[in-house]
Amino acid sequence: MSISTPKRRLTGALASAAVALGALAPLALGASTADAAPVTAKPAKPTKPAKPAKPGKPDKPGRYVPVQLLSFNDFHGNLEPPSGSSGRNTTGYTPADPKAPVAQTTDAGGAEYLATRLAQAREGHPQSLTVAAGDLIGASPLLSAAFHDEPAVESLNKLGLDVSAVGNHEFDEGYQELQRMARGGCLDDGAGEDNQDSCPAGTFAGADFDYLAANVRYAGTNETILPPYAVKQVGAAKIGFIGMTLEETPDIVTASGVAGLEFDDEVKAANALVPVLRKQGVNAVVVLIHQGGTPRQLQLGKDADGKPYSVAAPYDYTCAKGGALEDTSPILPIAKNLDPAIDMVVSGHTHNPYVCDVKDPAGQDRLVTSASSFGRLVTETNLTYDKASKDIVRASVEGANLQVTRDVPKDRAQTALIAKYKELVRPIASRVLGSIGADVTRTPTTSGESALGDLIADAQLADDSVVTGGDEPVIAFMNPGGIRADLTRDKQTYGEQVGEVTYGEAFDVQPFNNFLVSMTLTGQQVYDVLTQQVTGANAASRKVLQVSEGFEYRLGSAGPVDGSVTLDGEAIDKAATYRIVTNNFLADGGDGFPAFKGGTGIYYGGLDIDAFADYLEQNSPYTPATPDRILPAG
Template sequence: MPHRTRRLTGVLAAGALALSTLATLSTLGATTADAASQATAKPAKPKPGKPKPGKPKPGPGWPGQPGRYEKVQLLSFNDFHGNLEPPAGSSGRNTTGYTVADGKPPVATTTDAGGAEYLATTLEQARQGHPNSLTVAAGDLIGASPLLSAAFHDEPAVESLNQLGLDVSAVGNHEFDEGYQELQRMAAGGCLDDGDGANNQDSCPDGTFAGADFDWLAANVTYAGTGQTILPPYAIEQVGKAKIGFIGMTLEETPDIVTASGVAGLEFHDEVQTANALVPVLRRKGVNAIVVLVHQGGTPKNVQLGTDPATGKPYTVAPAYDYTCGKGGSLDPISPILPIAEGLDPAIDMVVSGHTHQPYVCDVADPAGNPRLVTSASSFGRLVTETNLTYDKATRDIVRASVEGSNLQVTRTVPKDPAQTALIARYKELVRPIASKVLGTIGADVTTTPSATGESALGDLIADAQLADDSVVTGGEEPVIAFMNPGGIRTNLVRANQAYDEQVGEVTYSEAFAVQPFNNFLVSMSLTGQQVYDLLAQQVTGANAASRKVLQVSEGFSYRLTPTGAAEGSVTLDGTPIDKAATYRIVTNNFLSDGGDGFPAFKDGTGKYYGGLDIDAFADHLQSVSPYTPGPLDRITQ
């Protein structure tokens, strides 16, 4: 059964935003050639599961005013990250509650969830009985993806999203992982000349890539100095008689959390000012119903469940998927989404958010003091937010009091969607030669489980791999220290993982890629001893004061960590204290090199030299040290 009538308005070309006066902006000018071409290059074609353009179906109306009101359903999700297959481990489960016994820590009850086959079915089932339905997303649909999608530059993820009937999405920070031009290709289609699988990536293995059928929006991302958006800033969708405008944005801090080269030449603007400036633009087009899709989010406050009898400290746990805010939970007051939601123009009716991978459906007061729904559907396709609302055809606006939302689980008990199953099977066969290559063996699981100081076995292995990589040697100077950010290590190496029928303990390229999925380049540079001390202090101060980020370090380098950084005189290299006046050659990834994760000391490095990909260094090192067994976690002490 078709889930909605075809949109009548379609995507609007990217506008030139007069950002020098953004706070008072209310006009939208000429389009950029790049963004406009992406908005118009592909002829409109019916989306899978949707009828061709035809006569809109009116809603039933409300008693006493027949025909005035239209019922509309919004289905939303976020942070899909190319997870075509069901995600593994905790990334593939929803917490549904806790079992509490006196004197014992709470035990979570969970449901396996996620996977494109089940997401597509859940969406289609939710659309039943809702002729006027739209499906939208809040960014990070691609990037940091499993190898099944990443090996093909995330073209499979876009094809999957087309099939499940996505209408509109904001861009997120990970959409910029391979640069904004690559994001534009994802939207418009076309193939890369990448050497047919060279460097373990292969664009268009079947010869073509059509791009996104949905509207990808980037209202607050412009070419530097022009005010012109790189993709359309908004889209207008029509279902039945309801006409709804969607403004799509990523978080303003995107340049701080992605590789600098991916956003070079771009400017990222304040979310509130950008969205508010577009309200009068949409109104002039007859659109009063407005929804913001923004890739920024909140964090639910932990819940206290009992007390540890030994220490008297409370047991605090992350809330269940449906607890915040419908069952008594609330967002942490420092959540970044709150000042955005509180500052958006009251004319904006709803906010769909993402980025933090958290589940919540909350009312947040707008500047006029009226409650406005703010939602997030966790990540990896584990949840879908269903929002039902009423559209007033007389005022051409959403009846704010009618807006009700809830998060639905994407369980794996529903039937698999056959189109998604076929897509996954096709790419699994195409990726097999890359994925199944055995790199070496491990004698025990190599995990990200941190010591008391934040050091992990997998962090040690990756740092050692970076130090051993000869692609970063320049002028005969070899790095002597390697630094790795813990957030860039995405999963564990597990002996029992045998996806390609390899032997227990064998590590395939697929497993290695899952650990480091970002395709970062390694960068060597020179730092003084003082800059090394500064770097170690930045782990626990400045941007990382509230939540420390302990860098993983290579063998031979050690220090004692204190609440303010490395203890004076404790930083040693091969047992010798480093000299603050001396210069040391170090290696890291390009994300850290650009100052990412709150480490500006890397930006001051000199003699920077770009080497190969981090995943290649990791794969090579695994082969050279096989069979590998983790050693003691004694590089960082306290």
Template sequence: MSRRTSRLTGVTIAGIAALAMAAAPAIASSGSGAGDGAAKGVKGPHGVLDIQLLSFNDFHGNLEPPSGSSGRIVVGHAPDTADVDKDKNTDEPADVTVDAGGAEYLASNLEAARKGHPNTLTVAAGDIVGASPLLSAAFHDEPTVLAMNKLGLDVTSVGNHEFDEGYKEIQRLADGGCINDGDGANNQNSCPTGSFPGASYDILAANVIEKSSGNTILPAYSIKNVNGAKIGFIGMTLKDTPNIVTASGVAGLEFTDEVKTANALVPVLRSKGVKAIVVLIHQGGTPAKQPWTNPTSGNAYLANPTYDYTCQGGGNLTEDSAILPIAKGLDPEIDMIVSGHTHQPYVCNVPDPAGKDRLVTSASSFGRLFTETTLKYNFQTRDILRGTVEATNMIVGRDVKDPIQTALIEQYKELVRPIASKVIGHITQDVLKGGAGINAGGESQLGDLIADAQLADPSVVTGGEKPVIAFMNPGGIRADLTYATSPYGEAPGDITYDEAFTVQPFNNYLVSMTLTGAQIKEILNQQWTGSNAGSGKKILQVSKGFSYSYSGTTLGPVTLNNSPLVDTQSYRIVTNNFLQGGGDGFPSFLKGSNVYYGGLDIDAFANYLTSFNPTGYTPGSLNRISGS
């Protein structure tokens, strides 16, 4: 596999200012070594060369096979005779799934796919790290970078989660080196083996600019030489990244328009003799539902699409898919788009500005799928023959483990055990974020627990003033707490730090602030307006004593301790720094005054669970949020 040279920033490309206009900052290329790339495979003919491109996205540090629905892929449908969703309708469709994903199996599947393809590259579209299981997160995602090195990743774009610990951290993961984090302070430990070499693959961030220098924080593009065929890769994250990550993670950065940025780089690549161009972008689409007819009753339904339905099986992306206007606006010189972010599977043709079909792919998430693309490169035109580009999403079956990945996982499982296996609390029954654990208004058992933990955390008390309301974003609740789960042999109901971390894996800080009653109502209305309009509502989870109702997009009564919230009165609230920074489409949190940063959300969660020992925590009635 080709190796990365050291990161270069602030490399000015002479003579392209007029072409790039405002969309092109000072651009960091991947340097002369990685930029020209090591030739792969045997020398091909001077006419046409067959090339294989393997791609995936949104791996999120899932070294071990992901569990639950996160570890399954929909392959078909059958009547819900077991009434899986408990809605008493056994005629409707239930998903037929297979288990998939995990680094050991992704690596072995990629290796098997490469056989017979001497001219091959492996690429990704961001969120390789971040929101990771503890096995990776406890070591600042260094194990995931090592896993990507070993499975042969050549180049990836950044995604929004690459900024979870700030952009300096993703630069460190690219270049190597250790963090002096106190050898396990805050349950994290950089370089537990003594060193960290960094990524052997290129990490690209064409549309992420450091405001102070005007330079991209990482290379904007990478040129790979495959047996004499030069292919340029432009890597970007979604321009709205600041709205979905913590403010501190993107402080001092500017995220430029995806289309303008990529189009401005086309003449840059052409000036280097590169006409074959692929965009790796961390933005995606949503497949439309799949029609299904019950073979017995003949009743028609809409079902979750299978992994191969969109678009090859007759499906399509919904019209509001964010990737569509990007795909339609990218320069016709760009030959293919590898996308991500939405964790969805699709292989679709979207017309470019010249009306010519262009492939757009996404391979679900967590290593459950990869996309195999084959294409032909014409040496005479130095370009990809667009009509030869064909792609298929492939399931990462759990049949054969890659022994190199297994060894890496086993090494870090031993290193993380002292942190992961510590029992911190007890539950008397399942505490769920969805299904039977959520009401019609969107309030969940686990949302109640986390919000109450935030409210009880002493680290956010300042000047003797305690918060009276806590808010938690539902997207930050990543897993259930289940009574029977015992990953380290602990008693049923015992909750380990590993289990708690899986619920809240972001290491966000808790932040207290003062808001007026009117501002709190603004926030509640933003659950279904602004960027959240039409998104199915983002229902914030709230702490005990606070309640509200809504009907459609109309907010009803809002009370605190059974008294109506007063618009002109000030209230001390607590949330995480993601929401405090206006994340998830809640900009009114930015209006808070007397902002005070406390400890980590995972620490508050763990400490609150501990406070219920020895009897354990039992979820209460879901009576804080009502609506439909």
């Protein structure tokens, strides 16, 4: 494998190979990993839960302590109110037309409103803790991402966050950069010359809250990269928090960012820590985990043809109002097998809202929550702590999701923080790249192709940073999940003209700072890639890759129609070889595409956002064509 010199400084995505951060020692935040039982050990036997007391009839005055937990997840650096559907909660439906029920929504989210909502919720609750379940940073808007998400961490500090699990996006710039987020310090990244600028105001103190990673170890050791748990005391209540990301994190992040790490089974990692906490006199335990569930859709009735129709459940429907999680939800087998001594589970990752009871191994109900994403919701959980048993009275645990509406006063500290970074980001974000003649959107055709996907794939194919030895790629592949926003003509943030596209808008489309990678695939491997769009890990929910101009095929339920895959009008020869380009996430087999890992002659180029920005500059004004590269099989 060879690595070219990219057009931007390799600021973190290649972890130890690209950032001279040195080998960072484990952070002394919260508990020490030295006290923890080996994560590789067999899970501890389920401990017998303490007999719940009756909080309504205390046998000793002051024995019971009311505690409030406020939780959220998947903040993704959204300091400003998120736009579009990402900034709305669905509250219900008006089925005026059975074939097209109208969603009732409320605008929600934004750090200024989230801070106010948290402060309001804490009123009257002297024993209150605020916790999170990961993906607080990464895949962030440019306002935070331009500064390596330092603004997001500063915002979370001001929100009063106490403890959080890490999520998969915390590894977007490598685990060493995650450790810097926790401990503070600055990167020498050229003071914005490459569209990123660490410590623009001079310093970065790191997280005031505990970042936890109980199931992420340095390979071949029992040493976690961050503390596995933290113990928090509010009044007389002492509660242990175990934080974890999903075990599959290496499959959905850049391989270089997690090189040298091992990710353990979530249940084994958490259960092994229960006796560790018990030895410290901590019987009240809450798991913060970046893995989640999918609510079942809401059945609204039957359409004019007598067929049942369903829609996404409102934010408060699952499970309080009759909703339920899909049986295939990844969080369910975890929640069902965690030690009964664990009193509650705060989850995330799927960006869904739910507050549900799931039976633990002892047959007791255990609350499992998730607060959607982008700061649109906060879960309020109220519980009773028994000072005699030093445990949570399980029957007392009650939770509900609260909307973070925008009809409340803005928090002044958050407003000041946003204003500060909006001024600092202006030179980076306001640069006009070019213009578009019409909106370029992610809206897919029935075959899964979009105009914006076509544009991005064409930009990757045109990028010369992936050319090696004169060998130019002839096909580009882009994952649809990596396209995060539309390009619209009427969005003017910095006074630009209608239709002009700024770097900030381009970054909103591609916020991951992925590297472009060229490689050689056989024609058969090209077929394999296309087949994996609808099979294997993608059988239940297909992921249709966006492709570059000149590459066409017909997609059926089992993959591409044999013989329909063509390049510039010529059928792909399964025995021949083809040079292709994609991003490093797909090149590492991400999103369920292991066929890319069989590529040869791997060569790293520049960043995807640079290719996209360059293409817009060179092809302005750009007018999208009707997507016609992927056609249905019929």
